[in-house]
Amino acid sequence: MITLTSDFGTPYPAAMKGVILQRTDTRLVDVAHDLPRQDVRSAAFWLREVLPYFPLATHLVVVDPGVGTDRNALVVRAGDHVLVGPDNGVLLPAARRLADDVDLEEYVVDETRLEAPDAARSIPSATDAGPASNTFHGRDVFAPAAAKAHEVGPDALETLSVLEPATEYVSLDLPEPTLSANRAVGEILVVDDFGNAITNVPGSFLEDRERITLDGETVPVGETFASVPVGDRLATVGSHGYVELDVNQGRGDEAFGLEVGDEVVLETAD
Amino acid sequence: MITLTSDFGTPYPAAMKGVILQRTDTRLVDVAHDLPRQDVRSAAFWLREVLPYFPLATHLVVVDPGVGTDRNALVVRAGDHVLVGPDNGVLLPAARRLADDVDLEEYVVDETRLEAPDAARSIPSATDAGPASNTFHGRDVFAPAAAKAHEVGPDALETLSVLEPATEYVSLDLPEPTLSANRAVGEILVVDDFGNAITNVPGSFLEDRERITLDGETVPVGETFASVPVGDRLATVGSHGYVELDVNQGRGDEAFGLEVGDEVVLETAD
Amino acid sequence: MITLTSDFGTPYPAAMKGVILQRTDTRLVDVAHDLPRQDVRSAAFWLREVLPYFPLATHLVVVDPGVGTDRNALVVRAGDHVLVGPDNGVLLPAARRLADDVDLEEYVVDETRLEAPDAARSIPSATDAGPASNTFHGRDVFAPAAAKAHEVGPDALETLSVLEPATEYVSLDLPEPTLSANRAVGEILVVDDFGNAITNVPGSFLEDRERITLDGETVPVGETFASVPVGDRLATVGSHGYVELDVNQGRGDEAFGLEVGDEVVLETAD
Numbered sequence: 001m002i003t004l005t006s007d008f009g010t011p012y013p014a015a016m017k018g019v020i021l022q023r024t025d026t027r028l029v030d031v032a033h034d035l036p037r038q039d040v041r042s043a044a045f046w047l048r049e050v051l052p053y054f055p056l057a058t059h060l061v062v063v064d065p066g067v068g069t070d071r072n073a074l075v076v077r078a079g080d081h082v083l084v085g086p087d088n089g090v091l092l093p094a095a096r097r098l099a100d101d102v103d104l105e106e107y108v109v110d111e112t113r114l115e116a117p118d119a120a121r122s123i124p125s126a127t128d129a130g131p132a133s134n135t136f137h138g139r140d141v142f143a144p145a146a147a148k149a150h151e152v153g154p155d156a157l158e159t160l161s162v163l164e165p166a167t168e169y170v171s172l173d174l175p176e177p178t179l180s181a182n183r184a185v186g187e188i189l190v191v192d193d194f195g196n197a198i199t200n201v202p203g204s205f206l207e208d209r210e211r212i213t214l215d216g217e218t219v220p221v222g223e224t225f226a227s228v229p230v231g232d233r234l235a236t237v238g239s240h241g242y243v244e245l246d247v248n249q250g251r252g253d254e255a256f257g258l259e260v261g262d263e264v265v266l267e268t269a270d
Numbered sequence: 271m272i273t274l275t276s277d278f279g280t281p282y283p284a285a286m287k288g289v290i291l292q293r294t295d296t297r298l299v300d301v302a303h304d305l306p307r308q309d310v311r312s313a314a315f316w317l318r319e320v321l322p323y324f325p326l327a328t329h330l331v332v333v334d335p336g337v338g339t340d341r342n343a344l345v346v347r348a349g350d351h352v353l354v355g356p357d358n359g360v361l362l363p364a365a366r367r368l369a370d371d372v373d374l375e376e377y378v379v380d381e382t383r384l385e386a387p388d389a390a391r392s393i394p395s396a397t398d399a400g401p402a403s404n405t406f407h408g409r410d411v412f413a414p415a416a417a418k419a420h421e422v423g424p425d426a427l428e429t430l431s432v433l434e435p436a437t438e439y440v441s442l443d444l445p446e447p448t449l450s451a452n453r454a455v456g457e458i459l460v461v462d463d464f465g466n467a468i469t470n471v472p473g474s475f476l477e478d479r480e481r482i483t484l485d486g487e488t489v490p491v492g493e494t495f496a497s498v499p500v501g502d503r504l505a506t507v508g509s510h511g512y513v514e515l516d517v518n519q520g521r522g523d524e525a526f527g528l529e530v531g532d533e534v535v536l537e538t539a540d
Numbered sequence: 541m542i543t544l545t546s547d548f549g550t551p552y553p554a555a556m557k558g559v560i561l562q563r564t565d566t567r568l569v570d571v572a573h574d575l576p577r578q579d580v581r582s583a584a585f586w587l588r589e590v591l592p593y594f595p596l597a598t599h600l601v602v603v604d605p606g607v608g609t610d611r612n613a614l615v616v617r618a619g620d621h622v623l624v625g626p627d628n629g630v631l632l633p634a635a636r637r638l639a640d641d642v643d644l645e646e647y648v649v650d651e652t653r654l655e656a657p658d659a660a661r662s663i664p665s666a667t668d669a670g671p672a673s674n675t676f677h678g679r680d681v682f683a684p685a686a687a688k689a690h691e692v693g694p695d696a697l698e699t700l701s702v703l704e705p706a707t708e709y710v711s712l713d714l715p716e717p718t719l720s721a722n723r724a725v726g727e728i729l730v731v732d733d734f735g736n737a738i739t740n741v742p743g744s745f746l747e748d749r750e751r752i753t754l755d756g757e758t759v760p761v762g763e764t765f766a767s768v769p770v771g772d773r774l775a776t777v778g779s780h781g782y783v784e785l786d787v788n789q790g791r792g793d794e795a796f797g798l799e800v801g802d803e804v805v806l807e808t809a810d
Contacts (some may be wrong), residue, residue: 001291003284009733011572011586014543018593021541021569028569029291029298032281037734038789046281053288053387053409065789068764117593134764136779139593193279194307224338224404239406249308249335271561273554299561299568302551316551323558323657323679463549464577494608494674509676519578519605 001057002150005031005047006138007038008062015136016060016143019117023147029054038065040090042190042260044172045198047094049240051081056154059094060138060146061085068134073109073141074169077154084146086137089172105157106166109145113162116140177201182268188258189242195251196244197258201266203237211269214245214256218269225249235266271327272420275301275317276408277308278332285406286330286413289387293417299324308335310360312460312530314442315468317364319510321351326424329364330408330416331355338404343379343411344439347424354416356407359442375427376436379415383432386410447471454536458528459512465521466514467528471536473507481539484515484526488539495519505536541597542690545571545587546678547578548602555676556600556683559657563687569594578605580630582730582800584712587634589780591621596694599634600678600686601625608674613649613681614709617694624686626677629712645697646706649685653702656680717741722808726783728798735791736784737798741806743777751809754785754796758809765789775806 002020006013013033020028031050036042043063051059064086072087078095085091087108095104117140133140148160157163177186177200186201206212209221212235220227222234225248233255238244243266246252253259272290276283283303290298301320306312313333321329334356342357348365355361357378365374387410403410418430427433447456447470456471476482479491482505490497492504495518503525508514513536516522523529542560546553553573560568571590576582583603591599604626612627618635625631627648635644657680673680688700697703717726717740726741746752749761752775760767762774765788773795778784783806786792793799 005281010574011545011590012733014569014571015590015593017569018590018595021567022593022595025567027291027295029284029287031284034280050281050285050288053285053292055288055292066766069766133777133779133781135776135784139779193282226336226339236405237403239403239409241403244405275551297561297565299554299557301554304550320551320555320558323555323562325558325562463552496606496609506675507673509673509679511673514675 001027001029001055002146003029003031003051003054003057003059004033005035005043005059006033006062007035007043008033008138012136012138015139016062019139019143020060020147022117023144024150026150029057031059035063036260039063039260040065040088040172041174044090044093045174045190047090048097048174051094052097054081056080058082058084058146058150060142061090062138062142063090064088064137067137072166072169073111073137073145074166075107075109075145075149075157075163077103077105077107077157079103080154082149082154082157084142084149086142087166087169089170092172093174106169107157107160107163108166108169109141110162110164111141114141114144117144175200179205184243184266186243186264186266188260188262188264191253191258191260194246195253196238196246197252197256198238198240199243199245199264199266201243201264203241203243205243205266206235206237209268213267213269215265219245271297271299271325272416273299273301273321273324273327273329274303275305275313275329276303276332277305277313278303278408282406282408285409286332289409289413290330290417292388293414294420296420299327301329305333306530309333309530310335310358310442311444314360314363315444315460317360318367318444321364322367324351326350328352328354328416328420330412331360332408332412333360334358334407337407342436342439343381343407343415344436345377345379345415345419345427345433347373347375347377347427349373350424352419352424352427354412354419356412357436357439359440362442363444376439377427377433378436378439379411380432380434381411384411384414387414445470449475452538454513456513456534456536458530458532458534461523461528461530464516465523466508466516467522467526468508468510469513469515469534469536471513471534473511473513475513475536476505476507479538483537483539485535489515541567541569541595542686543569543571543591543594543597543599544573545575545583545599546573546602547575547583548573548678552676552678555679556602559679559683560600560687562657563684564690566690569597571599575603576800579603579800580605580628580712581714584630584633585714585730587630588637588714591634592637594621596620598622598624598686598690600682601630602678602682603630604628604677607677612706612709613651613677613685614706615647615649615685615689615697615703617643617645617647617697619643620694622689622694622697624682624689626682627706627709629710632712633714646709647697647703648706648709649681650702650704651681654681654684657684715740719745724783724806726804726806728800728802728804729782731793731798731800734786735793736778736786737792737796738778738780739783739785739804739806741783741804743781743783745783745806746775746777749808753807753809755805759785
């Protein structure tokens with residue numbers, strides 16, 4: 001099984017699928033292709049929260065603002081999972097979660113040894129340096145690399161001639177909140193498609209609370225969206241286990257005026 | 271085969287897929303994940319119109335404004351099909367269509383007996399009441415239930431320890447029009463992605479008509495979009511068999527000023 | 541393998557999938573279902589650029605402004621690939637690319653001999669002329685035809701009773717640029733989801749150039765998006781091999797004020 005995640009919209013993901021299906025007939029599963037454009041941190045969050053629900057798989061990830069520069073293509077073994085994507089940190093939070101922070105191995109793709117997709121060989125942009133385009137490494141580099149990694153599996157990545165152990169790579173840590181018994185200073189990590197503003201404050205901060213203050217303003221705490229009237233605001237523990245600022249059947253980001261990256265100060269109000 | 275339908279956008283459907291694929295390697299087919307948010311009736315319409323084209327399958331449906339409340343999770347056997355989703359009526363119109371109104375059985379999921387997804391066990395929101403989050407039953411309840419229902423199939427649902435026969439459940443009937451020979455009082459059931467405003471008036475009302483009036487205004491009747499010039503309005507029989515108010519290569523909802531739920535009065539104009 | 545391409549949004553593609561899966565259990569792969577509405581030329585471009593990356597497959601394409609008129613349903617054999625869609629030219633550029641302009645055969649679907657989908661038989665719009673709706677040939681004509689074509693494969697299309705050799709069909713050529721050593725007069729073929737404005741000028745026009753003029757205005761040439769600061773404009777060779785007018789991490793169409801169909805005059809500026 002190979003999962004695919006990108007910020008490509010359509011139809012570019014289909015080209016990646018074609019390239020993979022030229023090489024393997026394994027199952028393909030889309031995670032998302034409409035992640036926020038060029039937003040490495042949001043993608044890292046979603047991968048960390050979604051990939052652990054999957055059985056063993058190779059995970060192809062392309063959120064890649066640096067496409068065409070000399071940033072490497074990275075392959076990470078995380079336990080029995082393999083992640084393939086740009087060396088910009090996007091793979092690391094998910095890899096650490098999948099492997100419980102152990103059993104991690106990082107490899108760099110030697111692009112000059114990678115067999116590029118058939119159809120790409122004749123495109124005008126192919127150069128002496130290799131057959132890859134400069135703008136679509138998802139198709140020309142990451143998809144072939146993912147197919148190769150899938151073929152040998154996590155235990156034999158070191159046998160692939162296109163991979164070399166990574167001597168260094170870009171790490172990425174999602175920000176941690178500052179917590180005390182009655183106060184949490186955190187940040188909006190992502191806003192989901194429903195408009196729920198998801199913080200990095202663990203849900204336990206809301207335990208046994210009926211209300212909190214957000215930046216000084218009182219907000220009711222609810223176990224479910226429906227604990228407040230339709231259209232009303234609430235703080236709740238979202239499905240990822242973090243405090244979310246939501247609206248019952250509405251958009252929390254708009255109601256609270258919150259965006260990704262905004263600091264939030266939560267305080268107990270009892 | 272398991273089909274998936276929701277109003278989730280992305281990437282939440284991927285978490286449901288991972289959970290299912292931990293339990294079965296059957297084919298997964300997306301029906302839609304961008305249905306109108308929290309709109310049970312629209313979802314019920316689309317399921318009723320689309321699912322009958324599928325071969326035998328388990329159909330996972332999550333349009334669930336009451337997530338986290340004490341509304342039940344429902345499993346409905348409809349002939350050789352099985353539908354799994356919230357007990358808010360969304361499954362019923364499709365189930366009745368699939369089973370020709372007979373051979374229907376309804377079960378309630380005993381969530382305390384359901385094995386929650388592995389990755390969910392450690393989330394901070396899990397409580398003594400069970401391992402499910404309060405905001406994402408698609409992942410924590412419906413997906414595991416659908417995998418279980420798929421595993422045993424429609425003829426053995428009663429053998430599942432997580433299911434109990436439903437003594438009562440929420441029904442839902444899509445509204446019926448008031449029809450006479452020359453007059454139909456109906457309603458806009460849904461607006462599709464093209465902007466076609468789909469009524470609940472059967473297409474036979476347009477038979478042998480060249481024009482009708484809509485709320486007093488004359489509208490040409492066409493067998494095809496192209497029977498009127500590009501940009502012009504028409505009434506036609508849509509692919510579901512109902513009268514639609516459309517624009518050739520344009521949006522009927524905007525041109526007619528119609529929204530879901532609006533009453534429409536159609537009269538013969540000949 | 542059957543690929544699916546349309547401008548349908550959702551959930552109409554699911555009905556096509558159900559119809560196909562009633563007839564075959566082959567793999568289904570979505571190319572895109574959100575192509576620009578009714579835009580035959582854009583769809584033809586994307587198919588030509590994406591389908592060559594796929595292994596042997598049947599390609600179902602429905603971008604069909606003339607649905608319900610007497611335009612034919614076309615089946616094209618292109619080497620080992622088969623394309624199925626409306627006879628409006630949309631299949632031809634991809635077919636020629638897939639078959640290197642040789643080994644092409646065109647067939648017309650005899651719709652009266654096509655077995656319509658089960659669930660469609662009872663819809664009110666079915667007429668004596670046949671069981672197909674007038675507005676959804678993707679479900680009622682093209683999907684069944686694609687399943688049949690897939691079943692027999694490219695070498696036996698002539699054995700299908702529902703196909704007749706096409707004596708004529710609609711062709712379509714994407715526009716060609718006018719090129720000299722220092723000047724290219726081209727056109728914006730498509731704007732992709734990133735906002736990249738993709739011309740029909742071959743990338744070789746940028747070779748060894750550091751800047752060009754676009755309609756008289758100087759634009760830097762970059763090998764990668766990142767060769768200019770974030771937010772800056774550039775001309776580059778896109779992944780299809782054509783000159784694109786882009787913005788690093790932004791939308792080229794907006795920054796350059798360009799739309800599909802606009803003429804562009806590129807001149808060397810050195």
